[in-house]
Amino acid sequence: MNKIEKIINEMTLSEKLNTLHGTSFWLFNSYKADGEGVVCSDGPNGVRKMQNSNIEEVFSPINFVKCTTFPTGSTFACSFDQNLVEKMGIALAHEFQFYKINVALGPAACIKRNPLCGRNFEYLSEDPLLSGYIAGSYIKGFESTGCGTSLKHYVANNQEYGRQVNSSNLSLKCLRDIYTKGFEIAVREGNPASIMVSYNKINGVYACENSYILEDVMRKEIGYKGLFISDWTAVNDPLKSLHAGLNVEMPERDYEEGFYEKAYKEGKIKNEDLTKHLNYYIPFIDKYSDQKELSSIDFEKHLKIAIEVAENSIVLAKNEDNFFPLNSKEEVIVIGLRARDMNYYGGGSSITNSYYKPDFVRILTDKNINFEYDSAYDDEENLNLALLEKIKNQKVLVFLGCDHQEESEGYDRKDMKLPDHQLKLMNEILKITNNVGVIVESGSVVELPFLDNIKGLFIPYFAGEGEDFALYNLIYGFANPSGKLAETWIKKYDDCPGSLTYDKDIFNSYYDEDIYVGYRYYDKYKINVNFPFGFGLSYSKFKLNLLRVAINSKDIKCEVEVTNVSETKGKEVVQLYIGKKDSNIYRVRRELVAFSKAVVYPHSKKKVVLSINYSDLRVFDPTKNKMTLEDGDYELYLCNSSRDEISVTKITLKGEKITKYDFQGPDHSLVFKENEDINLLVSSAIKTNVFKKYLTSVGLDEEKLKNTFFKDGFLKNPIRCLAGLGILKYRDVELILPEIIKELRETKK
């Protein structure tokens, strides 16, 4: 009998059942009644640990402990630098450990399918390989300290609109080649303590109840041994979830007294279910419940790391006439509220209470830079640009960006536009001068109608508390930009596939573009974009040359020579893409297959060796129902972005034959509707007197709900979610449900 079997034998039934759900919001119970549990907490770029748990303050920063706000995923993915992200993971982990948190709820690695997704600031890329390796490095850094992680939200949770009732309807090939791929890579690279299973359905089956993604993909194919935890209130049916492979429902939900015991007695929970679950659960508790205590946080050191990550991630997207770097002696006019009140993190569970509040204008003052500043639009967003006459001679820096909380968990953006008053401001400025450099802070792609009329553009995304120092160093040339876009910057929203249907049906999202997401779509249809995936400028100039390719049994080694032909030391990202023109199965013309960042000194060369993993070359073959390396000739592209091809090299790989298979797309016969059960939408239930009366009886109403959680996003959640958050009693909701449904049916007559 091994150690775990022995422990299981000694456990009481209630100790076993008690491990199927959390306690309070943040605790995984020990498997021993008197044992130490595991504490978890958000978020992916900084500790969100509440000081008090009253529901109204669940998203107010002052309610959280002080932490370093590191760059968000949208920023650090643009570093294309696994070592740097791993280093950030270590620093982040130390802050979680200081606050006695054993598992952090991050990284967030859903694919950026649509620019309107409110949480894109947390996510990494439109490309699964970049997303997977960056998430893997983050996890590696974290887990190396002993602090655990929770890779989220598995899987195909690509919108906030109706996220707990929406079904992502997509082909199995699309699911595997795009949406699970990044998670598989991250698990293989980083081995996270847990995987957080997402809110949505996949082809009608809730992710928490989806044995294909849990058991078949992650357990059997990838060999994952960590814990599957639900997203908070993501569990629809706890027994179906347990049987599909979910380990823990978070947070606990107040089922009827003795719910689990009754299920066990009725044989709905079997001993083998519990044994299988505990074989994952016990090692998790043993490993993460006992961690070293840190006596302090070196906030100054972590701020420097946050600056370093931002500096190496922020993308210089335009630099006409070498507008940047600025000369610190020449006067510059700085315009825009965002230059002071910077937008450096996103809304929802990623909110943090930063140790340091960035302020670009303050830095210029401290550095005795010759500048003048005008916020240009006040709180009413009225333009009052007092500096108009001054801007005709000097260089102008304009800070733009979405308003705080416009990009957040819980709801999506309405469009890709910057705020009207900011576009008005740009019009006024560009009537006078185009000697303008713009810094645009956003968690995802925004339309840039003024792009042709400005000289320079930095894209920081939400770059954390070090954003001001990083921008100062990059703008004045103390640092050399090396970020590359991890998503395509399209010109207008309707260029995005799926834009016509994105938020039209709260219960069904059809992934009609299938594997052609992001650059895979825009490049295929040659859509004119502002900036392609993988694009980013530097103050240096580089030449790349693929010297040799070695096809080994365990991987493919590619040696690339990077030459810096400029006077400035800089970093270059080598990008290798692969294609297979003669494939028997529909494919992307070329997709990222390896990347590496190298520092190269002026007028010198460096040899960079990239490894291509055979597992990353496999595609899902629906005829064999498995990931397959197709036999035959491939094209290996050395590129400077998804569209900027430097060279192509033919290679031949030994693999399997794939029988002809043409594009399929999602099954449109799958049409899911609102369920008249615990998944009834809050917006439906709240139409009934029965539910309104109940809300009043617990001191709630529609306004309070909207103000507490995600504006009106909350109304688009199932009523079970209110029970899961402890706002309502699950039992009460179950008891009044028949009357709610009865009243709804009567009103429909």
Ligand code: GLC
């Ligand atoms: C949220 C988020 C998830 C977060 C969790 C705990 O709803 O979806 O990312 O970690 O609940 O706050």
